[in-house]
Amino acid sequence: MVFQRKWNIVLSNPKKRNALSLAMLKSLQSDILHEAESQDLKVIVISAEGPVFSSGHDLRELTDEQSPDYHAEVFRTCSEVMMLIQNHPVPIIAMVNGLATAAGCQLVASCDIAVASDKSSFATPGVNLGLFCSTPGVALGRAVPRKVASEMLFTGEPISAQEALLHGLLSKVVPEGQLEEETMKIAKKIASSSRHVVSLGKAAFNKQLRQDLRTAYHLTSQTMVDNLALPDGQEGIKAFIQKRKPIWAQ
Amino acid sequence: MVFQRKWNIVLSNPKKRNALSLAMLKSLQSDILHEAESQDLKVIVISAEGPVFSSGHDLRELTDEQSPDYHAEVFRTCSEVMMLIQNHPVPIIAMVNGLATAAGCQLVASCDIAVASDKSSFATPGVNLGLFCSTPGVALGRAVPRKVASEMLFTGEPISAQEALLHGLLSKVVPEGQLEEETMKIAKKIASSSRHVVSLGKAAFNKQLRQDLRTAYHLTSQTMVDNLALPDGQEGIKAFIQKRKPIWAQ
Amino acid sequence: MVFQRKWNIVLSNPKKRNALSLAMLKSLQSDILHEAESQDLKVIVISAEGPVFSSGHDLRELTDEQSPDYHAEVFRTCSEVMMLIQNHPVPIIAMVNGLATAAGCQLVASCDIAVASDKSSFATPGVNLGLFCSTPGVALGRAVPRKVASEMLFTGEPISAQEALLHGLLSKVVPEGQLEEETMKIAKKIASSSRHVVSLGKAAFNKQLRQDLRTAYHLTSQTMVDNLALPDGQEGIKAFIQKRKPIWAQ
Known part of the structure; x- marks a missing residue:
């Protein structure tokens, strides 16, 4: 591969x-x-x-x-x-x-x-x-x-x-x-970023752009929660707190 | 006139x-x-x-x-x-x-x-x-x-x-x-352009601006086909291919 | 106070x-x-x-x-x-x-x-x-x-x-x-402006931004009429015509 x-x-x-x-x-x-x-x-x-x-x-x-x-x-x-x-x-x-x-x-x-x-x-x-x-x-x-x-x-x-x-x-x-x-x-x-995180973010960004503000925030707040639940979401935050480079699963 | x-x-x-x-x-x-x-x-x-x-x-x-x-x-x-x-x-x-x-x-x-x-x-x-x-x-x-x-x-x-x-x-x-x-x-x-072509384009442009992307492309793809079916649409393309100035009907 | x-x-x-x-x-x-x-x-x-x-x-x-x-x-x-x-x-x-x-x-x-x-x-x-x-x-x-x-x-x-x-x-x-x-x-x-007028305007501005043009103009035309019916709306226009500073109720 x-x-x-x-x-x-x-x-x-x-x-x-x-x-x-x-x-x-x-x-x-x-x-x-x-x-x-x-x-x-x-x-x-x-x-x-x-x-x-x-x-x-x-x-x-x-x-x-x-x-x-x-x-x-x-x-x-x-x-x-x-x-x-x-x-x-x-x-x-x-x-x-x-x-x-x-x-x-x-x-x-x-x-x-x-x-x-x-x-x-x-x-x-x-x-x-x-x-x-x-x-x-x-x-x-x-x-x-x-x-x-x-x-x-x-x-x-x-x-x-x-x-x-x-x-x-x-x-x-x-x-x-x-x-x-x-x-x-x-x-x-x-x-250098996690593909999974970037993909999730790109989809949410383009989708919310044409929504009204309330709908857009509802959608993206859920995206943030989902993002945090990803292995790469937790890895990134932990690496930051531990002052080390993150190791992405994806 | x-x-x-x-x-x-x-x-x-x-x-x-x-x-x-x-x-x-x-x-x-x-x-x-x-x-x-x-x-x-x-x-x-x-x-x-x-x-x-x-x-x-x-x-x-x-x-x-x-x-x-x-x-x-x-x-x-x-x-x-x-x-x-x-x-x-x-x-x-x-x-x-x-x-x-x-x-x-x-x-x-x-x-x-x-x-x-x-x-x-x-x-x-x-x-x-x-x-x-x-x-x-x-x-x-x-x-x-x-x-x-x-x-x-x-x-x-x-x-x-x-x-x-x-x-x-x-x-x-x-x-x-x-x-x-x-x-x-x-x-x-x-x-210097065809009025018919400009009018068709202006109406489509302003209409699609507020539509979602899929609807906008559906509308304007049809506009392109309609535009090509106009006499001035075909005249313009033929003139371009024949390397001469177009003569607009309108 | x-x-x-x-x-x-x-x-x-x-x-x-x-x-x-x-x-x-x-x-x-x-x-x-x-x-x-x-x-x-x-x-x-x-x-x-x-x-x-x-x-x-x-x-x-x-x-x-x-x-x-x-x-x-x-x-x-x-x-x-x-x-x-x-x-x-x-x-x-x-x-x-x-x-x-x-x-x-x-x-x-x-x-x-x-x-x-x-x-x-x-x-x-x-x-x-x-x-x-x-x-x-x-x-x-x-x-x-x-x-x-x-x-x-x-x-x-x-x-x-x-x-x-x-x-x-x-x-x-x-x-x-x-x-x-x-x-x-x-x-x-x-x-230095009337709070009542600014509030009315701010709400209308943010609301109309995502509306289609006809709906936006319908909403804001009514806002203009309502604005004129406010005491501060009439005070401002009269002060302008009389070439004096307006005195806002709010």
């Missing part, structure tokens, strides 16, 4: 600007699900080859040569991938070095954490091609203020990495030369 | 600081609805004459010389104008050059996009006059973080254009001399 | 880093409720002694020497304190000078307004001890963008006061020497 703490997914079709064709989406879905239940998996990093992180859907699949049913399958699959990221038991980090547009921008917005090089940029330019970025708007509108998302969606103009950071689309912006190092530092930090 | 791509609405009662009296609100409502269904209308810009964008409600209408029913009509009409902006088929841009307070600040917060000169400022000072900015708080609380909105609402103190940009109330801040040029650049960019 | 405009609550167990033990939480709850109905109380400021604002729960209460029922009581009480802050009739300000972690960070996030010295920092490091900050995530996730909250929750790494301001966790950051003065300026400004 390989001791696998981190799982790297690389979008590796730079010639096609890492377009999220239906085949690419299915491969991404399968990659994300790969060993999802493995207790050794602690964190996933999604990066890309080439100067474009991802240009979004493959437009050649969206002409009227394909049926509306085929189009529907493309968007359904894409939405499933985006929801899978949030429902996955371990945190998923986007490591972006370049341009992320349309569903590529949606992918960044859907990850739990996103680190980008300062040369990266982000856009939802579908409107310029007559195809409004409505599905990317779901993730974008939950990541940045409405005024920022609206300008991006209605004009298609890109925002810089710094603007994306300012408005909440990114967690961190670093010089290109430090991108991998900084991302791995975050991944490593996450991988 | 005039080929009308952009519709300018100007608040033009600078002597009264562009107060949103009931008459002004009804005029604004009628202006916003003007040719809303015209296929030539692509974008609306709301600006103002004088150093105050708008000072909010006309307090003379809110004394006890008017009945509670009259007061209720003022707030109902104002709320209808603000919701109309979001439900309108084309994007509405606020172009702000000066002070926007109370319902004036609410108007800026309600627009899809807001561009302001760097001398502009924003406040919800009703609390200082014994009339808490509760209706402006609806739009403000959906534009900026709760901590920022709370301080503005509880103290009445203004924030600068830069702070407003930082916190999501504005899309862009520019020097006064470039305000019109920068706003028109955005308006022109929007007007 | 003491003319009490402002009520200071001081976390004063610096030796234990102002840990929110069950006893401390109950004392905080009782302090916050102290004279809550007094018409003279206008604003509450929560501060702390020592270099740590609060380190969150007392971990010694969360070992398996205590029963799950006891753990549940700790989190229930903590959640009640946090909700009490939002449901309290007057604005509550956190004045932070130092480190606020876990439930201490949650306390800052739960206040209506938060002012911090530039040396302050904020973290939710529970994950490092095997106890994910699920309840703090409720308040944090409603204060800052999801990407920022996720990184804080999954890595446990602190953010600076400036980052906290940038992302909406704080209302204002000032040099340590000006912290009290700046906080008191805000408190004084709030205390």
Whole structure:
């Protein structure tokens, strides 16, 4: 058994600007699900080859040569991938070095954490091609203020990495030369925690976000009690009190 | 038939600081609805004459010389104008050059996009006059973080254009001399897209924002399929693949 | 009768880093409720002694020497304190000078307004001890963008006061020497308004935030009409029109 703490997914079709064709989406879905239940998996990093992180859907699949049913399958699959990221038991980090547009921008917005090089940029330019970025708007509108998302969606103009950071689309912006190092530092930090604890916390965090305050506190108070009842919950607290490093079961 | 791509609405009662009296609100409502269904209308810009964008409600209408029913009509009409902006088929841009307070600040917060000169400022000072900015708080609380909105609402103190940009109330801040040029650049960019596509996208974006993720993706995936079935949807994609400029039906 | 405009609550167990033990939480709850109905109380400021604002729960209460029922009581009480802050009739300000972690960070996030010295920092490091900050995530996730909250929750790494301001966790950051003065300026400004008006506004603001736009405007339009019917509502408007200072009944 390989001791696998981190799982790297690389979008590796730079010639096609890492377009999220239906085949690419299915491969991404399968990659994300790969060993999802493995207790050794602690964190996933999604990066890309080439100067474009991802240009979004493959437009050649969206002409009227394909049926509306085929189009529907493309968007359904894409939405499933985006929801899978949030429902996955371990945190998923986007490591972006370049341009992320349309569903590529949606992918960044859907990850739990996103680190980008300062040369990266982000856009939802579908409107310029007559195809409004409505599905990317779901993730974008939950990541940045409405005024920022609206300008991006209605004009298609890109925002810089710094603007994306300012408005909440990114967690961190670093010089290109430090991108991998900084991302791995975050991944490593996450991988040093108990997978069981992180999974419990991630699920509760995403679930409570849309609940009213009372329901949210009711849910998460129970999560805290359940967390304490885990072996790793008690180990962590005991290690802290005993001033030693914890040894996680998971 | 005039080929009308952009519709300018100007608040033009600078002597009264562009107060949103009931008459002004009804005029604004009628202006916003003007040719809303015209296929030539692509974008609306709301600006103002004088150093105050708008000072909010006309307090003379809110004394006890008017009945509670009259007061209720003022707030109902104002709320209808603000919701109309979001439900309108084309994007509405606020172009702000000066002070926007109370319902004036609410108007800026309600627009899809807001561009302001760097001398502009924003406040919800009703609390200082014994009339808490509760209706402006609806739009403000959906534009900026709760901590920022709370301080503005509880103290009445203004924030600068830069702070407003930082916190999501504005899309862009520019020097006064470039305000019109920068706003028109955005308006022109929007007007270069298909009205049909933009309208479909705007409606879906605003609708999905408050939905849970699964419902939001279900709605917008269908919007994408519908968008592709539009003549302008197919024209845009074909033009892109053929490397030519699209010619929109709308 | 003491003319009490402002009520200071001081976390004063610096030796234990102002840990929110069950006893401390109950004392905080009782302090916050102290004279809550007094018409003279206008604003509450929560501060702390020592270099740590609060380190969150007392971990010694969360070992398996205590029963799950006891753990549940700790989190229930903590959640009640946090909700009490939002449901309290007057604005509550956190004045932070130092480190606020876990439930201490949650306390800052739960206040209506938060002012911090530039040396302050904020973290939710529970994950490092095997106890994910699920309840703090409720308040944090409603204060800052999801990407920022996720990184804080999954890595446990602190953010600076400036980052906290940038992302909406704080209302204002000032040099340590000006912290009290700046906080008191805000408190004084709030205390100069009508308590009745502020209470009505605070309740409506927090209630409407999670409602759909139409319901929110329906609720707050009624709040505006009710506000105008208050003696202080009419006094404020008349004073403004007559260009004199208002004299509040409350």
